[in-house]
Amino acid sequence: MSNDKQYIGALFDRIAPTYDGLNHGLSLNIDRRWRRKTVALMPPVEHVLDVAIGTADLTVEILRQGKAQRVTGIDLSEQMMAIGKSKVEKYLPTTNDQRPTTNDPKVSFLLANAQQMPYEDQTFDAVTCAFGCRNFQNLDEGLSEMYRVLKPGGQVTVLEFSYPSNPFVRAVYDLYFTHLLPAIGRVVSRDKTAYTYLNRSVKSFCWGEAFVQHLRQAGFRDTRFQTLTFGIATVYTAKKNGKW
Numbered sequence: 001m002s003n004d005k006q007y008i009g010a011l012f013d014r015i016a017p018t019y020d021g022l023n024h025g026l027s028l029n030i031d032r033r034w035r036r037k038t039v040a041l042m043p044p045v046e047h048v049l050d051v052a053i054g055t056a057d058l059t060v061e062i063l064r065q066g067k068a069q070r071v072t073g074i075d076l077s078e079q080m081m082a083i084g085k086s087k088v089e090k091y092l093p094t095t096n097d098q099r100p101t102t103n104d105p106k107v108s109f110l111l112a113n114a115q116q117m118p119y120e121d122q123t124f125d126a127v128t129c130a131f132g133c134r135n136f137q138n139l140d141e142g143l144s145e146m147y148r149v150l151k152p153g154g155q156v157t158v159l160e161f162s163y164p165s166n167p168f169v170r171a172v173y174d175l176y177f178t179h180l181l182p183a184i185g186r187v188v189s190r191d192k193t194a195y196t197y198l199n200r201s202v203k204s205f206c207w208g209e210a211f212v213q214h215l216r217q218a219g220f221r222d223t224r225f226q227t228l229t230f231g232i233a234t235v236y237t238a239k240k241n242g243k244w
């Protein structure tokens with residue numbers, strides 16, 4: 001936990017205040033559409049684990065589409081989750097004009113490492129992870145943990161950056177991710193390294209069939225993936241064998 005927490009947790013703690021604005025601004029709000037599409041591919045269930053919940057954008061979309069009664073989110077960054085908590089507070093429907101608190105039973109947040117989850121086997125009906133997997137120190141450990149805590153028959157849904165196959169789109173993408181994004185990120189977040197790290201983490205990460213191989217290695221079956229916006233992002237779904 002310590003290395004992950006010290007580096008990844010601290011990095012996201014630093015950029016938390018500007019994370020949402022930069023995400024939506026730099027992607028021209030396309031990231032919202034990706035999250036909508038991702039959640040649309042989930043079956044409705046009782047209890048979802050949102051791994052690397054961050055500022056809770058995926059969780060809010062899960063609630064908005066009525067795909068879960070309860071969401072538990074884990075993350076290594078307290079600051080990202082603090083923003084997520086206030087977002088969930090604002091979103092959740094209120095009764096008698098009383099705002100629900102962050103203790104509202106619908107969504108709970110926990111500081112925990114995706115590679116060592118503090119949950120029993122087969123706890124959750126579904127598991128999600130948006131833009132989290134490429135930050136894991138060990139992808140296979142993270143996916144194995146997702147498999148372990150998922151109930152048989154449950155679905156994992158992962159949204160992650162990928163790499164466009166069209167040469168023209170790829171050239172524009174390279175220019176954007178290698179030069180423009182780190183420069184804008186540096187100025188807005190006032191962090192010298194975070195957005196260079198994000199760029200590197202995207203380019204060195206696996207996508208498409210290669211990512212599917214990792215899902216299968218973790219035990220998942222019925223693996224599918226769908227590219228979004230020329231392959232800039234990809235949504236993956238897979239099942240844990242067993243009775244639904």
Ligand SMILES: C[S@@+](CC[C@H](N)C(=O)[O-])C[C@H]1O[C@@H](n2cnc3c(N)ncnc32)[C@H](O)[C@@H]1O
Pocket residue numbers: 004008009012051052053054055056057058074075076077080112113114115129130131132135136137
């Ligand atoms: C790019 S943000 C994505 C946040 C959110 N899911 C979203 O869609 O915007 C990545 C998040 O993953 C978290 N993270 C990275 N490695 C993690 C790990 N091993 N365990 C738990 N969270 C992790 C970071 O702290 C950060 O909040």
